[in-house]
Amino acid sequence: MAAAPPPMARKQSRSDTSHLYDGKVVRSAAPSRKKAAGKMKSGTEVPDDAVPEVHIPGFIEALLGGPVVPKHKFLPADRMVQTLQLGAYAMLISLGVITWIVTPPQGTFWFWIFGSVGGATLLQSMVILSATGTGFWGTMSRDPRWLLASYFLFILAAMRFASSKVALSNDWFDLQQNPWLETALIVIYAVLLVMYFELTNGVIRFSMLDTSIRTNEVYVMNVKRIISKYHRSLMINPAIAGALAASVLSINTIIPAVVNLFSSETAVRMEESVELISVYGVAMGSLFVFLMVGLMFAVNLPLRMQKWRENRNT
Amino acid sequence: MWSRKSALLGSLAVSMYLMGLTLRNSQLVTVAVVIFVFLTYAALFSGHADVAASGRRMDEWMGEEGVALSNVSAMRKLSTARVFEDGEVEITLRMQNHSALPKILEVRDRVPEVMRIKQGANYILMELGPRRETFIEYTVECPLRGFYSVGPVAVRVQDTFGMFHKEKELHVYDDFLVFPKMEDLKDTFVKSKVPKIFTGAVNIRQPGPGSEFYSLREYFDGDSFRSINWNAYARSGKLMVNERERDAVSDIILIVDSRAIAETGPVSRNALVYSTRAAASLARFFLSRRDSVGLIVYGDEVVSVDRDTGKKQLYVILTKLAGAMARGNTPLQVVVNRILPHINRGSPIIVMSNLEQDPTIVNALRDFRARNFDVTVLSPSSLEFEFDARRIDRTGFEVMKTERDILISELRGMGVNIMDWEPDMLLSTALAGARGF
Structure with missing residues (x-):
């Protein structure tokens, strides 16, 4: 015999069917579909997000194989990057001062435009100050765009129509009386400029590496040894570059010294020759240096050296 | 460079x-x-001399990688060669420097794009000492089925200022297989109408649909009234039902549609992904019930696994499912014509297809039904996947959905157990829906 229905059920009206769904999950459609349908328009156009984003590189990017200035977001600088930044600041101040000394306003574009030393000095100083300022900001914010601007301004400051002899805007230490010191100053200027390029580039490179390490994109083994190799290169490379540049600039001394072995009279004439003292002497010096380098590569010296080093003690 | x-x-x-x-x-x-x-x-x-573009003699040519990388070698070990979807594989890479010089190397072990690095890194910057070796360990997560290869190992050496670099690919490859994920099925409601008869039939000793009495148990909601044992009810005062011993082993045929259209939708949510997972789950379920299971995968060709039982058969089926590629457009009718002479009449056939772009579907399934096969169709809806991914608009979706509903109704009218399988629905729910429970 069937049990009588409970009193609550009798009270329910016949149209109320909610009790049929008690404890049951009623599905009408996938939730995501309903949600999406509510948001969708009734048009037939292809939604924007259905089209994948494709970055088409411009001409320059295609030429360089990537963006001219990568826009990376870095994590806060670690100790290594901070050290490099400090080094870059020091380099920047020294470079700013030396650039101001070795690039007098005479011969600059603005001197040619204004025709006055005062205006040209003001503009030249502003260019150097801007180069230093943008360099500071670029190094601090680790933004390659500011650094590029700084490089451009430093090169712009050096772009002057110079006479054959080296001129200084301020000769506080009476360098023009001592050609060796003058040469040393030019070499220091050149090395500082290149080191500034390298150090600021190092700030960006190591920031990228540090960010990649901290986001687990890359794992670095023996970080200290890798960094110490970089530090060592930062010492050795400018020293060699400076020595070679000094020898190039001293061509008016080196060539007569060699010639002196055969004819002292010719050597004296060469020492006093304008061609050897001028920029063409420098060009000739560099030509000699690069002939030597070219010769080294022509006889495959790097490969031979590498093979010898690789197979040592085998 | x-x-x-x-x-x-x-x-x-x-x-x-x-x-x-x-x-x-x-x-x-x-x-x-x-x-x-x-x-x-x-x-x-910097450990190489590629600036010397000319003047290099042929006998000194060390290959594209130069001298610096000729003494670097790599070996790899995988923790397993077979894994299920969402499983993990631990990879150990052994890098060796045979030269007398220390090297700063950038090493990138190429893993398939769909894999996710779970632990460790496959991109390493290292200083490898002279005649030293190091081990790099990382774990990848495998979200999608398939045959995969890890490698090659790309090695790069460059100077400290990053001005010149040389790259070499060490062609070390390791293959592994990702099987489709399986869902635990409690009951599929699929049974053979005609028991398989062969000598020495296996004594199953399991309750299930059959003719022989197996045991008596209490009545649960959902049990058929016809199975109530009224005598036992009269004796005990509680509703009792008869359980029957499951009939002899059945042949189950699983048909998976792997045509190009089956991959419509996002990579991880499309009809082929769902079909392979369903086929794997069903194969495991039926094989555990000691049924014999056969598989047919059709796309640009018809690949079949002959019916068999046991655990080995499960791995054979899983391997075929892992390798199912969305290619071609072979109609279902071709499959039906090919397999009809070889399968036992009345065997349950489970088809997993999105039922799209195949004008022969109705005729093919009618052929099965005409020969009294128990046909179940699980149809993952590509429309839903596309709509969820917001690749089709609502109007288009509604029109196509209506067309699909009409096709499903037509097939249902022929006696095919069919279920429009929505993306968020469990396989067991879809199967229950297909069988009308």
């Missing part, structure tokens, strides 16, 4: 040199000389 930095510095040096000569500015020439020296030094001591 020259990097962008060295190329830019080189160009700058050349321009400054020429400008210096033009403007008679020795400072510019000096800066250019310093840059040239930087470049030359980096080229000389």
Whole structure:
């Protein structure tokens, strides 16, 4: 015999069917579909997000194989990057001062435009100050765009129509009386400029590496040894570059010294020759240096050296 | 190879040199000389000599990688060669430096794009000492089924200033297989109407649909009234039902549609992914019930696994499912014509297809039904996947959905157990829906 229905059920009206769904999950459609349908328009156009984003590189990017200035977001600088930044600041101040000394306003574009030393000095100083300022900001914010601007301004400051002899805007230490010191100053200027390029580039490179390490994109083994190799290169490379540049600039001394072995009279004439003292002497010096380098590569010296080093003690 | 930095510095040096000569500015020439020296030094001591584009003698040619990378070798070990979807594989890479020089190496072990690095890293920057070796360990998560290969190992060596670099690919490959994920099925409601008869039939000793009495148990909601044992009810006062011993082993045929259209939708949510998972789950379920299971995968060709039982058969089926590629457009009718002579009449057939772009579907399934096969169709809806991914608009979706509903109704009218399988629905729910429970 069937049990009588409970009193609550009798009270329910016949149209109320909610009790049929008690404890049951009623599905009408996938939730995501309903949600999406509510948001969708009734048009037939292809939604924007259905089209994948494709970055088409411009001409320059295609030429360089990537963006001219990568826009990376870095994590806060670690100790290594901070050290490099400090080094870059020091380099920047020294470079700013030396650039101001070795690039007098005479011969600059603005001197040619204004025709006055005062205006040209003001503009030249502003260019150097801007180069230093943008360099500071670029190094601090680790933004390659500011650094590029700084490089451009430093090169712009050096772009002057110079006479054959080296001129200084301020000769506080009476360098023009001592050609060796003058040469040393030019070499220091050149090395500082290149080191500034390298150090600021190092700030960006190591920031990228540090960010990649901290986001687990890359794992670095023996970080200290890798960094110490970089530090060592930062010492050795400018020293060699400076020595070679000094020898190039001293061509008016080196060539007569060699010639002196055969004819002292010719050597004296060469020492006093304008061609050897001028920029063409420098060009000739560099030509000699690069002939030597070219010769080294022509006889495959790097490969031979590498093979010898690789197979040592085998 | 020259990097962008060295190329830019080189160009700058050349321009400054020429400008210096033009403007008679020795400072510019000096800066250019310093840059040239930087470049030359980096080229000389960076462990390779690719600046010497000419003058290299053939007998000294060490291959594209140069001397620096000729003494670097790699080996790899995988923790397993077979894993299920969402499983993990631990990879150990052994890097060796056979030369007398320490090297700063950038090593990238290529893993398939769909894999996710769970632990560790496959991209390593390292200083590898002379005649030393190191082990790199990382774990990848495998979200999608398939045959995969890890490798090659790309090794790069460059100078400290990043001006020149050389790359080498060490062709070390390791293959592994990702099987489709399986869902635990409690009951599929699929049974053979005609028991398989062969000598020495297996005594199943399991309750299930059949003719022989197995045991008596209490009545649960959902049990058929016809199975109530009224005598036992009268004796005990509780509703009792008869359980029957499951009939002899059945042949189950699983048909998976792997045509190109089956991959419509996102990579991880499409009809083929769902179909392979369903086929794997069903194969495991039926094989555990000691049924014999056969598989047919059709796309650009018809690949079949002959019916068999046991655990080995499960792995054979899983391997075929892992390798199912969305290709071609073979109609279902071709499959039906090919397999009809070889399967036992009345065997349950489970088809997993999105039922799209195949005009032969109705005729093919009618052929099965005409021969009294128990046909179940699980149809993952590509429309839903596309709609969820917002690739089709609502109007288009509704129109196509209506067309699909009409097709499903037509098939249902032929006696096919069919279920429109929505993306968020469990396989067991879809099966229950297909069988009308």
